[in-house]
Amino acid sequence: MAVLAVVGLGAWELYWRAQGFTADIDDDKNLWSWQRSALDKASKDDIALLGSSRVLFDIQLDAFEKQTGKKPIMLACAGSSPLPVLKDIVEQTDFKGTLIIGVTPTLFFSTTFPQASPWKRPQTRIDYFYDRTYAQRLNYMVSFELQQQFAMLSANEEQWSNDIDFKALLRNIQMEPRTEGPKKPPFYNFSEIDRDRNTKMLPRVYQDTAFANSIIKVWGFFGKNAPPPDKNSTMDFFLDYAKQYTDRGGKIILVRCPSEGGFRMGEKMVTPRAEFWDELVQKTGFPAYHFEDYLQLQYPCPEWSHLNAEDAYAFTTELTKLIQLDGYLTNSKTE
Amino acid sequence: MLFNTLIFFVFLAIVLLFYYTKFLNWTGKKRMLLLASYVFYGLWNPPLILLLWISTFVDWTVGNKLSKETNSMVRKQWLLLSMFVNLGFLAFFKYGNFLIENFVSFVNMFDVQYHPFEMDIILPMGISFYTFQTMSYTIDIYRKKTTPAKSFLDFALYVTFFPQLVAGPIVRAKDLITQFYEPKKATVQQFLWGSFLLTLGLFQKVVLADGMLAETADTVFNSTNLLHFTDAWVGTLAFSGQIFFDFAGYSTCAIGIALMLGIILPDNFKYPYGAIGFSDLWRRWHISLSSWLKDYLYIPLGGNRHGITRMYVALMLTMLLGGLWHGAAWTFVFWGFLHGMYLIVERLLKNVITIKINAWNGILLAFITFTFVNFTWVFFRAQSFDTAWNMLTSMLFMQPEGMKVVESFDVYKVLGLIGVLFLTHWFMRDTSVKEVSQKIHPVVFGIIWAILFFFITIAQSSGEQFIYFQF
Numbered sequence: 001m002a003v004l005a006v007v008g009l010g011a012w013e014l015y016w017r018a019q020g021f022t023a024d025i026d027d028d029k030n031l032w033s034w035q036r037s038a039l040d041k042a043s044k045d046d047i048a049l050l051g052s053s054r055v056l057f058d059i060q061l062d063a064f065e066k067q068t069g070k071k072p073i074m075l076a077c078a079g080s081s082p083l084p085v086l087k088d089i090v091e092q093t094d095f096k097g098t099l100i101i102g103v104t105p106t107l108f109f110s111t112t113f114p115q116a117s118p119w120k121r122p123q124t125r126i127d128y129f130y131d132r133t134y135a136q137r138l139n140y141m142v143s144f145e146l147q148q149q150f151a152m153l154s155a156n157e158e159q160w161s162n163d164i165d166f167k168a169l170l171r172n173i174q175m176e177p178r179t180e181g182p183k184k185p186p187f188y189n190f191s192e193i194d195r196d197r198n199t200k201m202l203p204r205v206y207q208d209t210a211f212a213n214s215i216i217k218v219w220g221f222f223g224k225n226a227p228p229p230d231k232n233s234t235m236d237f238f239l240d241y242a243k244q245y246t247d248r249g250g251k252i253i254l255v256r257c258p259s260e261g262g263f264r265m266g267e268k269m270v271t272p273r274a275e276f277w278d279e280l281v282q283k284t285g286f287p288a289y290h291f292e293d294y295l296q297l298q299y300p301c302p303e304w305s306h307l308n309a310e311d312a313y314a315f316t317t318e319l320t321k322l323i324q325l326d327g328y329l330t331n332s333k334t335e
Numbered sequence: 336m337l338f339n340t341l342i343f344f345v346f347l348a349i350v351l352l353f354y355y356t357k358f359l360n361w362t363g364k365k366r367m368l369l370l371a372s373y374v375f376y377g378l379w380n381p382p383l384i385l386l387l388w389i390s391t392f393v394d395w396t397v398g399n400k401l402s403k404e405t406n407s408m409v410r411k412q413w414l415l416l417s418m419f420v421n422l423g424f425l426a427f428f429k430y431g432n433f434l435i436e437n438f439v440s441f442v443n444m445f446d447v448q449y450h451p452f453e454m455d456i457i458l459p460m461g462i463s464f465y466t467f468q469t470m471s472y473t474i475d476i477y478r479k480k481t482t483p484a485k486s487f488l489d490f491a492l493y494v495t496f497f498p499q500l501v502a503g504p505i506v507r508a509k510d511l512i513t514q515f516y517e518p519k520k521a522t523v524q525q526f527l528w529g530s531f532l533l534t535l536g537l538f539q540k541v542v543l544a545d546g547m548l549a550e551t552a553d554t555v556f557n558s559t560n561l562l563h564f565t566d567a568w569v570g571t572l573a574f575s576g577q578i579f580f581d582f583a584g585y586s587t588c589a590i591g592i593a594l595m596l597g598i599i600l601p602d603n604f605k606y607p608y609g610a611i612g613f614s615d616l617w618r619r620w621h622i623s624l625s626s627w628l629k630d631y632l633y634i635p636l637g638g639n640r641h642g643i644t645r646m647y648v649a650l651m652l653t654m655l656l657g658g659l660w661h662g663a664a665w666t667f668v669f670w671g672f673l674h675g676m677y678l679i680v681e682r683l684l685k686n687v688i689t690i691k692i693n694a695w696n697g698i699l700l701a702f703i704t705f706t707f708v709n710f711t712w713v714f715f716r717a718q719s720f721d722t723a724w725n726m727l728t729s730m731l732f733m734q735p736e737g738m739k740v741v742e743s744f745d746v747y748k749v750l751g752l753i754g755v756l757f758l759t760h761w762f763m764r765d766t767s768v769k770e771v772s773q774k775i776h777p778v779v780f781g782i783i784w785a786i787l788f789f790f791i792t793i794a795q796s797s798g799e800q801f802i803y804f805q806f
Contacts, residue, residue, distance in 0.1 A: 001781040001782075001784040001785045001788070002785075004781060004782060004785035005784075005785040005788040005789055005792075008785060008786075008789045009789060009792055009793075012789070012793060133378060133379045133380065134377075134378040134379075134381070135336040135337070135340065135342055135378035135379055136340075138342045138345075138378065139340040139341055139342035139343075141342075142341040142342055142345060143341055146341070152792075152793065153795055154795075155795040164793075165793065165794065165795040166542065166546045166790065166793050166794040166795070167545075167546050167550070167794070170546070170547065170744075170748065171550075173744045174744070175742070175743040175744045175747075176743050177742070177743070178739050178741065178742050178743045178746070179739050179740055179741070179742055180738070180739065
């Protein structure tokens, strides 16, 4: 039995490797919780990154560390608003370091409704961080090691169309549609993440136009089906919690990462800069960096919303240089 | 700790290593098992081990006092102490919020505005199981049906034995404590069979319950719309299969793990969906709970010794409390009520109709039983009566206008799997996995085992909790 099982699983592993899959880590609530727990031990000199997938992709932690001497704590979550994480930091920690908050306008200003996806996604991780048992923590340590060894272990919370766990394989069997409503186009994983949640775009996105287009289709789907932004409540919420944070000595820096093509057009229509970003910056008075304002922050986005790993490294270097020049970040190595 | 996690296998490997090394004598091994059981439980929420300790200490003391005391009044008081502590824990931790909510609703009916202090009560995992198990110990000693454990260690291990601590089977003292008196060691056959049962249980939980049925059941029961009748039925059938595979899977794992240690636990499920009638169902579903309710509730309430009316009242009360045991909500009570009604109607019908069961009418009757059981699962799974009524409306009145929330493949997947489940239960109703395994060639058996293991691995369980842990 054992021999058969090993042979079967070995063949399964080889098959997926032959299909181009490699052993990688899943970006899930456990990995996020590791980063979140680092915040509880962090000092005033530490930096945490909040935001959506643009922060994940565009801010490269090694470039940031090289420039500032500090590796930031990555708390950004794909497809999410940073507001629940800010609320958690303000209410549940005494962290007084620097928060760099990525503003993807369609997500930042989307909602304060707890059941809405941009809120629920990070909130689920926050809840898990507090509720996880010691058994779950230990289990993740074992699971993490195995994820790094086997390509076939690739279940993902995101439920990518190319996941290869049993449930995903069943989910991806297509028959005649039965349910009503719009159908999300196939959404394939296009990034890899490491232990520190440093995320890099997979080369296939900028090497294979059809693959990039498949992601662009998904942005189109989200754009068509997203509810209108809820500017007032999100703005008020942010101003309230940001004030509480700065009142206790913390610093906040706002960053608007690049977007282009149809995605940017949509953002301009739904969340025009003057009414959203500019007003946010004016009301908060926080240091703010919009890619449109700096030539050195402008890079192409192969799928309209994120930078490839090489450009992300350069973007991070330039961004940190700008922040340092303005005196909002120092280099702890040279102090 | 959950059986369907990697860390459990690390834990089990360490336990087995210590259990089968020679430097520990039997007492040392039992101490190790007890410590391991506390670790198993404590890795979930360490402070709640205190409850286990209190239950253990109180029932150990009460058991000893009951065995020595001759004054019936004093004996009754000792028993009441045990029941007060155990049922008190249950009442506070499991039913505290439910009782307060209902009290508030009740006083509000008289325009009394009462705002209770909000309590954030954690439900200790498995509390319903281990309190029932320890209560059976003191009640059996009170009834002089068993004697106290020979040592505190034996009793503490009986309360805490990790394979069945959090979701049963609920084992009687005479069946488990006595196994701890003499050194136990699994034979090679027992160890292998135990490993197979662990694999089979995990397959039921990880692949069938979580991998194939849970998502469909969740999609349907989380919908707030009036559903198309196909979707309502598919969701209900999916839950019907999910809860069986989830709970039977846990029990099978528990029995297998204990067997790997040379300890024998009783069966908890015997192909319940192949049952003909509801009395038969309850002899096959969660057997250790049904027999507990029969011995410690139904019979003390009078059973069938005081006439038909009293018997029906006892039966209904037993089922209502059985429903409430599953969860602090009126939907669970209604689930119990439906089962109580089924049992009463079945007994009434048996008085006027006699059917000689054969293969053809048997499978039809089993199918009718299974269909009626599915209606009860609607109340068991639904979060509210509104959802349940919506589901029943869709199921019974064939809502063609209802919303479709289940995709075509999921419809076929659920109907196919539940069809296989029903037929398997029907054909296996008078046999067992062990008997079947002995009839097939060892190579074929090995291939089946390898296939189960393969699917468990590729299912990549993220450690979804077993449904019965919340009860």
